[in-house]
Amino acid sequence: MKPNFLLGLSLSAAMLASSCSAWAQAPQGQPKTAAPPGQAAAAQAHTFTLANGMALWVKPDRRAPTAVHMVWLRVGSMDEVDGTSGVAHVLEHMLFKGTPSLAAGEFSRRVAALGGRDNAFTAKDYTGYFQQIPSDQLEAVMRLEADRFANNQWPDAEFAKELEVVKEERRLRTEDNPRAQLHEMLSATALTASPYRRPIVGWMSDLDAMTAQDARDFYRKWYSPANAVVVVAGDVDPLQVKALADQYYGAIPTRAVPERKPREEPAQQGVRRLEFKAPAEQSYVTLAFKVPRLASLAASPEHDDALALTVLAAVLDGYSGARLERALTQGENRLADSVGAHNGLMGRGPQFFYLDGVPAKGQSPEALEAALRNQVQRVATEGVTEAELRRVKTQWVASEIYKLDSVFNQARELGVAWTLGLPPDYGPQLIARLRQVTPAQVQAVAQKYFGDDSLTVAILRPQALSGQPRARRAVSGARH
């Protein structure tokens, strides 16, 4: 399985997706605490705003003498424009390539010497950098991270090499993975105006054409203190962290965050279908229905529907033996080897409710497509039981406690929250809201959002492998 760390959480693969809205940064001055209701064991997050507009969120967890330090930017692949897709991610790689006072690769060597581990990630909605360290090394990594946030600089030759690494990453994750490619095509088909239609890693021809200046321009445009949050969790004192943040981050000159064009997705007015041929043994089908997103925790009919859709996904596929698995992968004439349901819920861009599955031997993807929709139709007609709702809610409540075991995940949740404009305690608030969803609401969204007009269907058509090396197209950007 892919060690893709955002997908590790059970509750929240769905919930971490991401969304925007300018939820204001917390007020300055005294730390403001957000006490998660019903969680005596959980420490509280302290929020600050530095003089230059940079946010600082701190969550003490004193169980072990370690800490995680992260910087999250509210910029991701959705902030790119056509022709330079993938630049947010390429730039993330380049942040490891130096500053005027630090040679390429030296950042990671320094972190390693401190006993730490470092890495970074790029998503549609955000970009993040992190170090896990012994807590007495916090100041050292804050100094390093603030330096590259403000002063990232590298020669063109470093860019040329790293761009080849990124292309290898695309080949590894996407080009030799037909289902990943299918999902890439699905986004490009289901969306027209939204920047979510482009892959995070970028199209290969955009990578081929990318220049060092493209990355530098993106950096200057978006890497402003006012567009970022510093998150620290672990064995730390919030006021000491605030003093260090003032010292290392607070002095970075601020710049206005560029205006973000809305690029709203026009309403879809009819079903879209796509077929994708690739070397594989098994077919695969996925259905994407456009649904409302949870843009904030404010009460509204759209937000209530988004929450009810997440409950619907859990009733369909939230535990072993849930509806989809039971109906489609079991019994004499089972249609599927595996099935799934997933609601996007949150993100700065448009969200989808996905149904997907791998047809069983001898079954067609079209039959599975119909059967998946039929399961939603059953909920629309018959509703769901109180027992099912209680079951999925019990799992969420328990997961709120289990997640406290990982300092890293707590910091990550804070970073996601800030980039999506949500408060630091949105996790427990979200669970509280989900617990209020009624069977009638679940039935209502099953009736409302699963028609043809907002649907895109993608089917993978397996092709036999040639057994021979692929004929290569001319390779551009040859390396030394």
Next chain:
Amino acid sequence: MKVSHPMSLIPFLFMNPKAWRRSALVLACCAVASWAQAALPIQHWTQPSGVRVYLVESHAIPMVDVQIDIDAGSRRDPAAQAGLASVMAGQIASGTRAHPKGQGPYAQAMDENQIGEAWADLGASFGVSAGADRMSFALRSLSYPDLLDKAVALAARQMAHPAFPEAIWARDRERLSAAIRESLTKPANVVQQRFASAVYGTHPYGYRSTPETLSRIGVQDLQNLHAQSLQACRASVSVVGALSRAQTDALVTRLLSLWPNTAACKTLPTVPEVASLSSAQDLNVPFDSAQAHVLMGQPGYKRNDPDFFALLVGNHILGGGGFVSRLTEQVREKRGLSYSVYSYFSPGLHAGAFTVGLQTRPDQAAQAVAVAKDVVQAFVREGPTEAELQAAKSNLVGGFALRIDSNRKLLDNVANIAWNRLPLNYLDSWTQQVGRVSVADVRRAMARVLQPERMVTVVVGAPAP
């Protein structure tokens, strides 16, 4: 069993570096740092059944993790039935027969869906997996007594009284076989399969399930393996969570209360050792893919090797330390040839493989292999520099606390101590052991264990040489 979810294959975000680095089968683990001088208090005792219990109390969060390890890993699979242990582990969730004496909260027979619902209703989880050496049962529950008592009762029933329904295994065999065929359309899986059989030869560490080996596994085989596997005298139980010693003792007693009463501990057949390789072998497998996948290596060392720490430090410098390893420096940072490049040892009860891996555009495969071979040869010949050794020690010793800073990580470490019968102060002395390693130790140990002139190199998806 719940087949992995296609949705989870969506490339949701793109991590930079070494998230792709494979970790060793058995992670070594750790100890020290100023606060650990106070010692990590592992409590250990043996119950009358012979089961060895290991506990770390952790009361900050109202949760409990339990891992039971037994000597029933896939190394005991018959060659013709490769996959048997994994199948049995998976089928534990396929149904539970009625309690012979009708006792307890889950006394009735349960099918796979009732079991899934029951765990969801408890907000708890129970999983069974088979590694090369051990089969592991893993329970995670909140520590509230009402929930935990039920979770323990259900886990005890599932372990002791699996039904192994014929129809469920027949269905899952079809699903598994289809998934195996699908997996072999991807170069990453093909290279793993070819590498394993070339490195391990006829040793069970090299077995891979195929539709044919699965077709030879029947429910009677599952019942037979199950009957011989549950021996408390050969089991270790590791517990981390909000429990006292007395509560843990009672919990373990109840978890194992339905296991067969084994007065005498039956000995199990000896599994042969991995044979060393007699000559180099280069396999070039044609494949239609966007990248060539490369694995290079040989049998490594056993977990009880006296040079364990020298080899741990040595591999950290060679290809285990992420961004700062020699392989990453030469293959990725200097030449941009691969997103992921790594090396690792997999020490177990037998000499698990030493593995170097990378993936690159097909036309660059020969160059990348040559660079990686040069790096390995030079390192085995010359060992690390003093500066490299100090950097590795700084990272390993300084970062020790990161290896034990959650219940989940603690559980891995405690189970490692329990399974490998390491001393109880293993974690407390870990940083001293690392600190003692010298350049000469690394050079001697790596040269003893690794023979670059007799390694296997498998390249899948490169043009013919």
